[in-house]
Amino acid sequence: MSIPEPDPRPIDYKSAGVDLDAYERTMRQIPPLLRRTYTPRVIEWPGGFAGLFRLDDKIRLLTRTYRDPVLVASTDGVGTKLKLAFASDRHETVGIDLVAMSVNDCLCAGAEPLLFLDYVAMSRDDPDLTRRIVQGISDGCLEAECALLGGETAILPDFYKSGEYDLAGFCLGVVDRHMILDGSEVRAGDRVIGLASSGLHSNGYSLARKLALEVAGLEPGSFVPELGRTVAEEFLVPTRIYVKALKTVYRHYRVKRIIHAIAHITGGGLIDNPPRVLPEGLSICLRRGSWDVPPVFGWLRSLGNLPDEEADRVFNMGIGLVLVVSDYYADSIARYLRTEAGIPSWVIGRVEEGPRGVRWEG
Structure with missing residues (x-):
């Protein structure tokens, strides 16, 4: 050679x-x-x-x-x-x-x-x-x-x-x-506030891309009537940043520790993330229909015939951040977030005694 x-x-x-x-x-x-x-x-x-x-x-x-x-x-x-x-x-x-x-x-x-x-x-x-x-x-x-x-x-x-x-x-x-919000202040009877996501954020894209590009056979530039825009336009909406919203709440409500815990809804969705902020012996009950779910999630679910549990665990389903707050202030905080911080927010559930996890009603 x-x-x-x-x-x-x-x-x-x-x-x-x-x-x-x-x-x-x-x-x-x-x-x-x-x-x-x-x-x-x-x-x-x-x-x-x-x-x-x-x-x-x-x-x-x-x-x-x-x-x-x-x-x-x-x-x-x-x-x-x-x-x-x-x-x-x-x-x-x-x-x-x-x-x-x-x-x-x-x-x-x-x-x-x-x-x-x-x-x-x-x-x-x-x-x-x-x-x-x-x-x-x-x-x-x-x-x-x-x-x-x-x-x-x-x-x-x-x-x-x-x-x-x-x-x-x-x-x-x-x-x-x-x-430090370590969950130790969370009590049964606390309320759960959901802050709206801007869409898919940055989680579940392996499934979202598979459903849109493979199952539905679309291209990134394909227009989707149900969404009113192209696949790329919908999927590339940037993740909402909640810093200013939280700062406005802290500055307005000077009562000590009205926010007891915060959960960022990322991988694991509404199933796995909220329980991470709970002490043992407490669970969260979320109420379906208590917030506005963006159309993209219904569209993706229909493409893959996704059951509720799968969708709730893969996607944020329209909730990007969860606050666990004192019951007395819950409605006021949600209203303040909507009017002053400009972020749609809803009281979407409550904290109960029970095994740590999330259960649903409605």
């Missing part, structure tokens, strides 16, 4: 799939998207290798000063929702999803998100694509009122298909230790 002659041409990084000049062009676009999210606690470090954030007790957050601050961390991605972004060349909003999935999780501890970091990995450097993605992350951080402190763009030739990428996000928040 003969050994081939070596190629006389020089082999450089670009020939291996990484264009450092393109990478430099990409990096020049990022700083303005970060700076627009900076809060007074951010300390700029030009050319630095990490982000700097002051824990200065003279800067009051959530209209209060922290006495025993506890840092709260969360990380998540966007999942197979990205497949719809690839197929439809719509990349401006998946960054909002990335932020939402982590900051909403931090809210469940009673925390205020402080800063966010992102990780973007793709097969080759594409300055325009990266800018569109990070623009969405920046928009999400503005909505969450947290600083996009930095991140990483990784170029991994041969690891991803051309035009595809993956995202990961990391959020750091803070809460006073005595205000």
Whole structure:
């Protein structure tokens, strides 16, 4: 077996799939998207290798000063929702999803998100694509009122298909230790408030894509009369961020601990997520028909003949965040969320004695 002659041409990084000049062009676009999210606690470090954030007790957050601050961390991605972004060349909003999935999780501890970091990995450097993605992350951080402190763009030739990428996000928040929502305040008789989702959010997309694209034989650009828009338009509605809504509640209701627990309705839907905030011996009873279910869920259910239990466990069914609150304040909080925070909200259930879990009535 003969050994081939070596190629006389020089082999450089670009020939291996990484264009450092393109990478430099990409990096020049990022700083303005970060700076627009900076809060007074951010300390700029030009050319630095990490982000700097002051824990200065003279800067009051959530209209209060922290006495025993506890840092709260969360990380998540966007999942197979990205497949719809690839197929439809719509990349401006998946960054909002990335932020939402982590900051909403931090809210469940009673925390205020402080800063966010992102990780973007793709097969080759594409300055325009990266800018569109990070623009969405920046928009999400503005909505969450947290600083996009930095991140990483990784170029991994041969690891991803051309035009595809993956995202990961990391959020750091803070809460006073005595205000941590660990479920210990939840009591039988508490009421459950559901805050409306904006649609599918970022969960259940493996099933949603299968039903729409395989079972129904549709394309991302196919118009769906039941939805009044295309598959891609419906499926790429960004995940709702609940930070401002929760801040308005905390600022308006200064009574200690009127919110006893918060559950983010992600993977596992309304079956698996609410029980996570309950102590042993308590359950949640949810009332069907007590909130408006967006048309997309009925449409998907009809495509796959999904039973209630499957739909409730895979999808959020129109509820993106659940608050467990004192019975006395429940109606008032739900009304305040609707009128002042602009988020449709309903009292959708109650806490009862019983095995930890969710049961349904109606």
